[in-house]
Amino acid sequence: MEKVALRNASALSSPPPWELRRHSSDFRVLRTVKNRLSSTTIVSRSPAVCDLRLNTARDGQRVKKANIIALTLFLVGAGSPGSAAEAEELSQNDWLLRAENDNARFRLLQQQMRGFDQPMWEVGERFERLHDALQRENYELAVYHWDKIKTTIENGVAKRPARGESARRLFLGDSWTKIRAAFASGDKREAWDGFDSARTACQSCHQAEKLEFMNNQVIFDLARPRRD
Ligand code: HEC
Structure with a gap:
């Protein structure tokens, strides 16, 4: 079993079991890793350090998801000064925080606020x-x-x-x-x-x-x- 703990962005250096992609939103859920033992939701506030994707290639081999029992991510800074990206446990009840972006959040709110x-x-x-x-x-x-x-x-x-x-x-x-x-x-x-x-x-x-x-x-x- 492999436990992966990422303490900061520098840990994202090579060899690359990770892949980084940028996107513009300010705060979003990147992904939730679930297994029998735990469910870890990765979020980021930093536009510079976003969308972390688990790169399934390791030495050209596929790393099975089951091998990962927990993924804890504390992305700090990573080239965007002052924006300490945080890891935060989001539950399924965080219906707004879990949304893709603010647009999606406003849509959810509109829906909940009903009409006439x-x-x-x-x-x-x-x-x-x-x-x-x-x-x-x-x-x-x-x-x-x-x-x-x-x-x-x-x-x-x-x-x-x-x-x-x-x-x-x-x-x-x-x-x-x-x-x-x-x-x-x-x-x-x-x-x-x-x-x-x-x-x-x-x-x-x-x-x-x-x-x-x-x-x-x-x-x-x-x-x-x-x-x-
Ligand atoms: C814009 C004009 C308008 C006025 C003024 C108005 N209504 Fe309505 N009312 C509506 C509309 C439109 C609906 C249906 C809402 C819908 O379908 O989303 C409605 C629905 C209702 C309902 C049903 C709500 C429900 O879903 O159970 C009640 C009760 C009601 N009105 C009471 C009143 C009372 C009492 C007043 C006056 C104090 C009033 N309305 C004034 C337009 C109006």
């Missing part, structure tokens, strides 16, 4: 909380949720700009401001009128965005109390 559905989920939840707040005559809380609903929809539009036109025209402009004033008034009847207008604003956007089916759900049955 998740903000809407939050908006639906807050809409219910808003109704609760009005029932308790907690108008400060109603205003709080109304403000957060706005932020959430704006953030949704940042991710899905095509929804922006309807959002601004039917919700985020004047109607949002007037409804806020109704909640802030602290007047029970005015506040419930505000709630009715809010529901209409939500539903009109769903209609404009060709999602009429969204309007047929329990949260939109929420209404002012029978006797107020």
